[in-house]
Amino acid sequence: MAHDTRSKQERKADVLARLGSAVVDAWVATAGDGEPYLVPLTLAWLDDRILLATSKTSPTARNLTARGRARIGLGPTRDVVLIDAVLERTIPVTEAPAEGAAYAAQNDWDPRTAGDSYVFLALRPERVQAWREENEIPDRLLMRDGTWLI
Amino acid sequence: MAHDTRSKQERKADVLARLGSAVVDAWVATAGDGEPYLVPLTLAWLDDRILLATSKTSPTARNLTARGRARIGLGPTRDVVLIDAVLERTIPVTEAPAEGAAYAAQNDWDPRTAGDSYVFLALRPERVQAWREENEIPDRLLMRDGTWLI
Numbered sequence: 001m002a003h004d005t006r007s008k009q010e011r012k013a014d015v016l017a018r019l020g021s022a023v024v025d026a027w028v029a030t031a032g033d034g035e036p037y038l039v040p041l042t043l044a045w046l047d048d049r050i051l052l053a054t055s056k057t058s059p060t061a062r063n064l065t066a067r068g069r070a071r072i073g074l075g076p077t078r079d080v081v082l083i084d085a086v087l088e089r090t091i092p093v094t095e096a097p098a099e100g101a102a103y104a105a106q107n108d109w110d111p112r113t114a115g116d117s118y119v120f121l122a123l124r125p126e127r128v129q130a131w132r133e134e135n136e137i138p139d140r141l142l143m144r145d146g147t148w149l150i
Numbered sequence: 151m152a153h154d155t156r157s158k159q160e161r162k163a164d165v166l167a168r169l170g171s172a173v174v175d176a177w178v179a180t181a182g183d184g185e186p187y188l189v190p191l192t193l194a195w196l197d198d199r200i201l202l203a204t205s206k207t208s209p210t211a212r213n214l215t216a217r218g219r220a221r222i223g224l225g226p227t228r229d230v231v232l233i234d235a236v237l238e239r240t241i242p243v244t245e246a247p248a249e250g251a252a253y254a255a256q257n258d259w260d261p262r263t264a265g266d267s268y269v270f271l272a273l274r275p276e277r278v279q280a281w282r283e284e285n286e287i288p289d290r291l292l293m294r295d296g297t298w299l300i
Contacts, residue, residue, distance in 0.1 A: 025226070025227035025228065026227070027177045027179075027188065027223050027225070027227065029177075029179040029186040029187070029188035029221075030186050031181035031182070031184055031185055031186040032181070034181055034217045034219075035181055035217075035219060036179040036180050036181040036186065036187075036213075036219060036220060036221045037179070037186075037221060038177065038179035038188065038221040038222075038223050038232065039223075039232070040223065040225070040227035040228075040230055063186075067184045067185075069184075069185060069186060070186060071179075071186045071187060071188040072188075073177050073188050073189075073190065075177070075190070075225050075226065075227070076175070076225065076226070077175035077176070077177065077190035077225070078175065078190075080190055082188065082189070
């Protein structure tokens with residue numbers, strides 16, 4: 001175990017720092033009709049919501065529209081953040097000035113340039129876990145039912 | 151674009167080298183009853199099958215047993231391998247000498263030490279994609295219906 005065990009407070013601070021940093025690459029899992037879907041996407045963080053930008057016909061957008069839930073992993077796999085989130089709003093990128101500005105500021109791409117076929121998916125985190133190695137498996141739960149535990 | 155565009159042949163070789171290397175950390179997505187599940191797991195590669203080792207009561211094992219499908223991502227997210235795979239066999243770790251030896255040789259842990267509650271899940275890849283950046287999005291499909299295209 002190379003790392004010290006972080007307190008829950010430290011982990012929450014680390015999670016928020018990562019979500020707010022430039023170019024956050026995430027693995028986004030959704031479920032279709034019993035079928036798992038998984039794809040790497042960049043995200044942005046605005047007003048305590050995760051913003052994804054995808055084509056409205058992508059499996060991620062279709063699964064979220066139909067079922068409302070995603071599970072999002074930030075890596076590497078030995079410095080994990082896992083977020084269960086629910087779809088709050090779907091907004092065409094051309095009608096989302098605040099989301100567009102926030103996403104573009106945090107990423108190397110502005111989804112508004114993709115035009116009408118793209119949407120922002122605003123997800124509300126409900127459950128957040130963070131751990132590095134075995135020593136951090138206890139205390140990995142940081143948010144439950146949408147409320148930070150610390 | 152920092153990288154040259156790899157040929158499909160190069161990507162297949164890279165995928166096989168990664169699957170066969172020591173300590174392959176992967177994101178494993180499965181679907182429950184409309185619910186996405188995602189967790190980081192290490193895997194091993196034996197006889198063209200992906201071996202996972204988990205508790206038989208874990209959501210990953212339960213979802214795979216019920217629905218038979220996983221989607222597995224190897225990162226980082228800008229050097230991606232995505233594998234759609236189907237469950238071929240579930241074997242108690244205590245009854246799996248070949249799988250146990252292969253998994254232990256490739257990992258820093260031997261699941262056989264976990265005892266009866268753990269199983270190996272042997273997954274057959276059906277679809278494999280690999281890409282780094284935008285320039286590699288064409289030609290990202292390397293296996294379809296269980297057959298390498300190159």
